[in-house]
Amino acid sequence: MSDIKINRRDFIKLTVAGVTVLAGSQIIRRAQALETLASNGRQWAMVIDQSKCTGCDYCTLACRAHNDIPPEISWNVVTKTGTVGAQDVYTPRPCMQCAHAPCVDVCPVRASSYRPDGIVKMDYDRCIGCRYCEIACPYGARSFNWKQFDGPNPSVPEWGQPDISRRPRGVVEKCSFCYQRIDRGLALGLTPGIDEDATPACVVVCPVGARLFGDLNDPESNVSKLLRGRTSYRLRDDLGTSPRVYYLSATEESQS
Amino acid sequence: MKIKLPKFTPWMAWIGGLVVVTAAGVAAGLMVFWKGLSLTNLTDMVPWGLWITIDLSSIAMSAGAFSLCAVVYLLGLKRYEAVARTATFIGLIGYTMAVLTLLLDIGRPDRFWHAMIYWNKHSLLWEVTMCVTFYLAVLALEAMPIFAGFGWLRSHWPKLSERMSRVHHYAPYLAIAGLALSMLHQSSLGALYGVLKARPLWYRPDISVLFIISAIAGGMALTVFASMLSARLTRHANVENSVLDRVSIIIGWVLVVYLYFRFWDALSMTYTYEPGRTEGLHLLTGGPLSFNFWIGEIFLGAVVPIILLLNKRTRALPLWRMLALALVVGGVVAYRWDTNLSGLFIILSYLPGEPAVTYTAYSPSLIEFLTGAGIIGYGLLAFSLEAIPVVGD
Ligand code: SF4
Ligand code: SF4
Numbered sequence: 001m002s003d004i005k006i007n008r009r010d011f012i013k014l015t016v017a018g019v020t021v022l023a024g025s026q027i028i029r030r031a032q033a034l035e036t037l038a039s040n041g042r043q044w045a046m047v048i049d050q051s052k053c054t055g056c057d058y059c060t061l062a063c064r065a066h067n068d069i070p071p072e073i074s075w076n077v078v079t080k081t082g083t084v085g086a087q088d089v090y091t092p093r094p095c096m097q098c099a100h101a102p103c104v105d106v107c108p109v110r111a112s113s114y115r116p117d118g119i120v121k122m123d124y125d126r127c128i129g130c131r132y133c134e135i136a137c138p139y140g141a142r143s144f145n146w147k148q149f150d151g152p153n154p155s156v157p158e159w160g161q162p163d164i165s166r167r168p169r170g171v172v173e174k175c176s177f178c179y180q181r182i183d184r185g186l187a188l189g190l191t192p193g194i195d196e197d198a199t200p201a202c203v204v205v206c207p208v209g210a211r212l213f214g215d216l217n218d219p220e221s222n223v224s225k226l227l228r229g230r231t232s233y234r235l236r237d238d239l240g241t242s243p244r245v246y247y248l249s250a251t252e253e254s255q256s
Numbered sequence: 257m258k259i260k261l262p263k264f265t266p267w268m269a270w271i272g273g274l275v276v277v278t279a280a281g282v283a284a285g286l287m288v289f290w291k292g293l294s295l296t297n298l299t300d301m302v303p304w305g306l307w308i309t310i311d312l313s314s315i316a317m318s319a320g321a322f323s324l325c326a327v328v329y330l331l332g333l334k335r336y337e338a339v340a341r342t343a344t345f346i347g348l349i350g351y352t353m354a355v356l357t358l359l360l361d362i363g364r365p366d367r368f369w370h371a372m373i374y375w376n377k378h379s380l381l382w383e384v385t386m387c388v389t390f391y392l393a394v395l396a397l398e399a400m401p402i403f404a405g406f407g408w409l410r411s412h413w414p415k416l417s418e419r420m421s422r423v424h425h426y427a428p429y430l431a432i433a434g435l436a437l438s439m440l441h442q443s444s445l446g447a448l449y450g451v452l453k454a455r456p457l458w459y460r461p462d463i464s465v466l467f468i469i470s471a472i473a474g475g476m477a478l479t480v481f482a483s484m485l486s487a488r489l490t491r492h493a494n495v496e497n498s499v500l501d502r503v504s505i506i507i508g509w510v511l512v513v514y515l516y517f518r519f520w521d522a523l524s525m526t527y528t529y530e531p532g533r534t535e536g537l538h539l540l541t542g543g544p545l546s547f548n549f550w551i552g553e554i555f556l557g558a559v560v561p562i563i564l565l566l567n568k569r570t571r572a573l574p575l576w577r578m579l580a581l582a583l584v585v586g587g588v589v590a591y592r593w594d595t596n597l598s599g600l601f602i603i604l605s606y607l608p609g610e611p612a613v614t615y616t617a618y619s620p621s622l623i624e625f626l627t628g629a630g631i632i633g634y635g636l637l638a639f640s641l642e643a644i645p646v647v648g649d
Contacts, residue, residue, distance in 0.1 A: 079607060081608060091608065102452065105378050106451075107376055108379045108381040108385055109382070110375070111370075126374060127364065128362045128363065128364050128367045128371070129293075129362045129363020129364045129367075130361070131303035131363070132379075134303050135454075135600070136454060138453070139606045140603075140606065143300050144300055145363070146292065146294040147292060147294045169292050170293070170363025171364060172363075233608065235607070236606050
C-alpha cells in the first residue's frame with residue numbers, strides 16, 4: 001500500500017530545518033520587542049512608601065470607581081504584612097507591570113502585551129478567557145470575569161467616575177496603571193505623576209502620599225529621585241520578573 | 257459492515273444509556289454557554305479543574321494513533337496496521353473530545369479562532385492549539401480511507417468513497433506529520449505546566465517528558481483495550497492476537513520507563529525544602545491527593561499493570577490483560593488530575609519575607625460533572641457506533 005517512502009534521514013533534516021526556523025523567528029521577535037522598549041522615552045514606575053501607608057484602602061476604592069471594576073474583583077489589594085514598632089505595616093499590590101511578564105509570555109493570543117512605555121496591557125477584545133495568565137502570574141494580579149457585571153458600581157460616584165468601559169463576561173482583567181489617564185493627560189500636555197489628571201487614580205487618592213508615580217527614564221522625576229535616595233525592594237524579585245512597582249520599607253526611623 | 261444488532265439487548269441499553277448521558281451533557285453545555293463559567297466551581301485560585309483533566313486525558317488517550325502509525329509506517333511493521341487503524345479512530349474521537357472540552361472551558365468560546373490569527377509563538381498554549389488543530393486535520397485525513405470503506409458511503413457516493421480511499425497513498429507522509437505534531441504537543445502539554453516559575457511544584461523540565469511517556473502508554477493501552485473489547489462484542493474482528501500481545505508487552509516496558517523517570521523526578525524534589533514545591537509534593541504523598549497518587553497513579557496505574565502485562569501468563573488471559581490496560585488508562589487520567597491540582601492547590605505568597613504558603617481546594621460542580629460525562633458519553637458513543645465496525649472490518 002505505501003508506495004511512497006520517506007527515509008528517516010530526510011525526516012530528521014526536515015525536522016531540524018523546521019526547528020531552526022522557529023527558533024530564529026523567536027529570537028528576532030524578542031530583539032524587536034527590546035528595541036521598542038529601548039527606543040521609547042518613558043518608562044513608568046510606581047513607588048509605594050510603606051512607612052506612610054495606613055492601610056485605609058482608598059486606593060482600592062478609587063481604582064474600583066475609575067476602572068469600573070465589579071465588586072468581587074480587585075485590581076489592587078492591600079494586605080497587612082506585620083508591624084514596625086507600634087505601627088502596622090501594609091503592602092498594597094497593584095499589577096507589577098513586570099518587564100519580563102509571565103502573563104505576556106503565556107498568553108496564546110497576545111491579548112496581554114507590553115506597551116512601549118512598559119505597561120502590560122490587556123486587549124479585552126482579543127482575550128479568549130483561557131485563564132493561563134492567571135495561573136502564570138506570581139502576584140495573583142489577574143481576575144477572571146466569571147459573571148457579567150451589570151449592576152450599579154458601589155464605588156461610583158463616591159470614589160470617582162469610570163474612565164473606561166466594563167469588561168465583558170469571560171475575559172481576564174487586571175490593573176493597567178490607568179494608562180487611559182496617562183495617555184489622555186500626555187495628549188493634554190500634562191505630566192503623569194505630577195498632574196492629577198494624568199496620574200493613576202490610586203496615586204491621586206492616597207491621603208498620605210504613600211504612592212508615587214513617574215518616569216524611570218527621567219532622572220529628575222520624583223520616582224527616580226526617591227529611588228536614588230532610599231533603599232527600595234520589589235516583590236518576588238528572585239523570580240526575575242523585574243516589576244515596575246518599587247517599595248520603600250517601613251523602618252523604625254521612618255516612623256518617627 | 258453493519259453490526260447485527262440483536263433485538264433487545266444489553267447493547268441497546270448501552271447505546272441508549274450513552275445517548276441519555278450525552279444529551280444531558282449537551283443540555284449542561286448549553287447552560288454553560290448561556291450562563292457562563294460562574295456555573296462551575298472554578299475560581300481565580302483554581303481556574304483549571306475537571307475539564308482541563310478531561311482535555312489532557314483525551315489527548316493523552318489519543319497518543320496510540322501517532323505511536324502505532326509510526327510503528328507501521330516508519331518501522332515498516334505492516335502487521336500492526338489494523339491496530340494503528342483503531343488507534344487513529346480513537347485519536348479522532350479523542351481530539352474532538354478535547355476540542356469540545358476546550359470550547360466549554362474558555363471564557364469566550366466565540367473567540368476560539370483567535371489563536372489561529374494572533375500568534376504568540378512564545379506561548380505553549382498557542383503551540384498546543386496549533387498542533388491540535390493541524391493534528392486533527394491529519395487524523396481526519398488518516399481516517400478517510402476508513403470512512404471510505406463504510407458500506408453506506410460506498411453504495412451512495414461511490415466516487416467520493418473512491419477518492420477518500422486514495423488518501424491512503426499518503427499514509428506515510430501523514431504518519432510523519434502526525435508524529436512530529438504529536439511529539440510537540442504531547443510533551444508541551446506537560447511543559448504548559450513546567451514553564452511556570454510562579455508554581456515551584458510544576459517548574460521543572462521533566463514534566464513534559466513524563467507527559468509524553470505516560471500518553472504513549474495510555475494511548476496504546478486504550479487502543480488494545482478497545483480492540484479486544486470490540487473483538488469480543490462483534491465476534492468477527494480480525495486483529496491478530498499476537499499483535500495485541502506484542503503491543504501489550506511494549507506498554508509494559510513503556511510503563512517501566514515512565515516509573516523510572518517518575519521516581520527520579522520525585523526523588524529529586526524531596527531533598528531540600530523549597531517553598532511551594534515541598535508542600536505540593538506533600539499534597540501528593542500525604543495530603544488530599546495521596547490516595548489518587550499512591551493507589552491510582554503508582555500502584556494500580558503503573559505497578560500492577562506492569563506485573564500483569566510483562567508476565568506471560570496473565571497477559572495471555574484476555575480478562576487480566578484488559579484489566580491491566582484499563583488500569584493504565586485510569587492511572588494516566590489520575591496523573592493528569594493530580595498534576596493540575598497539586599500545583600493549583602498551593603498558593604505561594606508574593607508578600608515580602610519568606611514566601612508563605614496557603615492552601616485552597618476545589619471539587620467540580622454538578623454542571624462540570626454533567627458536561628464532562630456528556631463529553632465522555634459522546635466519545636463512547638462515537639466509538640461504539642463507528643469504531644467497532646472499523647475494528648471488526
Ligand atoms: S504582575 Fe502579574 S499580571 Fe502584572 S505584569 Fe506581572 S505577571 Fe503580568
Ligand atoms: S485569559 Fe486572556 S489574557 Fe489570559 S492568557 Fe488567556 S487569552 Fe491571554
